[in-house]
Amino acid sequence: MKAALAAIESFLLKTINVDRYLPIQLDITNACNLKCIHCYHPHHNNNGASSLDQWKEILIQYKALIQKMRYRPWVILCGGEPLASPHLLPLLSFIKQELPLSSLRAYPKTPAALKAMTADTRWRQAS
Numbered sequence: 001m002k003a004a005l006a007a008i009e010s011f012l013l014k015t016i017n018v019d020r021y022l023p024i025q026l027d028i029t030n031a032c033n034l035k036c037i038h039c040y041h042p043h044h045n046n047n048g049a050s051s052l053d054q055w056k057e058i059l060i061q062y063k064a065l066i067q068k069m070r071y072r073p074w075v076i077l078c079g080g081e082p083l084a085s086p087h088l089l090p091l092l093s094f095i096k097q098e099l100p101l102s103s104l105r106a107y108p109k110t111p112a113a114l115k116a117m118t119a120d121t122r123w124r125q126a127s
């Protein structure tokens with residue numbers, strides 16, 4: 001009975017969630033090179049930030065969820081300024097390894113950063 005219910009659940013989720021993405025946004029740093037007056041970060045010193053291992057654990061939990069729910073992965077890396085984080089490149093490698101079909105987005109805050117990121121064809125959006 002349990003196996004039959006699991007099969008029904010799997011079939012329904014596969015039918016309902018085909019081609020649907022489940023986005024996750026990781027604010028990987030509060031550090032930023034800008035000082036917008038509307039900024040929602042109270043500071044840019046990045047105190048108490050999550051470690052690289054903590055971000056990886058979040059992504060592993062996310063991977064388990066989307067596999068169970070049969071969603072497609074969609075990872076958004078934000079901040080602050082994501083390029084100010086030492087975790088950006090290791091996280092990109094980790095995402096490429098664990099979620100190779102992920103749609104990736106990042107929001108760099110300077111024209112130079114935007115140009116550098118859009119030169120990488122893996123990015124579907126950088127703005």
Ligand code: SF4
Binds near residue numbers: 034036038081109
């Ligand atoms: S770019 Fe974003 S994080 Fe940086 S100061 Fe402006 S609102 Fe804050």
